[in-house]
Amino acid sequence: MNFEALKPKLKSIISQENLDINHRLTEVCDLLQTQVDTYDWVGFYFKNGDKRELILKAFAGEPTDHTVIPFGKGICGQVAESNQNFVxxxxxxxxxxxxxxxxVKSEVVIPLFLNGENIGQIDIDSNTKKAFSKEDEDFLAWVNTQVSQQLEA
Structure with a gap:
């Protein structure tokens, strides 16, 4: 799937202010998981208040037991501390x-910033090794920017 072709659809989903943000995030996850061949699991984790942990807010794909992830643990927990993309x-x-x-053979995690603070991340798992490119990173950073703008509004 061409990422440029997905952008208008994603913008439309994210900007539906009549739906709560978790519903919109779930729709984003569903769209990415169904439209991008190598995106087998898509989820959004967010910082849990002042706790040093992440909470799964929305996802598409197989259910996971990892609904709470401590900072530093796993790829998501490392991104929560590093503030850097991790492929x-x-x-x-x-x-x-x-x-x-x-x-799962490969994973990409992109931090989501609001007013300069890392408040969460998008996490993608793939059943294919080396599934993610710089193009995926750039696209997912764009998705996070769109989400952040809605959280800011």
Whole structure:
């Protein structure tokens, strides 16, 4: 799927102010998971208040037991501390990886900022090794910017 073709659809979903933000985020996850071949699981985690943990707010794909992730644990927990994109070409090579499914081969996590603060992230799992490129990173950063603008409004 061409990312440019998805952008208008995503903007339309995210800007539906008559729906609560979690509903919109779930629709974003559903769209990405169904329209991008290598996006087998898509989720949004957000910082849990002042606690050093992330809470899963919306996702598409197989249910996960990892609804709360402490900062520093797994790829998501590392991004919560580093504030940097993290692309994992082969999850089996990561010591600090939390396995959500035995089928997952690669993962990308992009932080979501609001007013300069890392408040969450989008997390994508793929059942294909080396599934993510710089184009995926840029696109997902764009998605997070759209989400952030709605949270700011």
């Amino acid at each position: 994992v070409d082969d999850v089996s090579a990561q010591d600090n990886y939390i396995a959500c499914s035995i089928n």
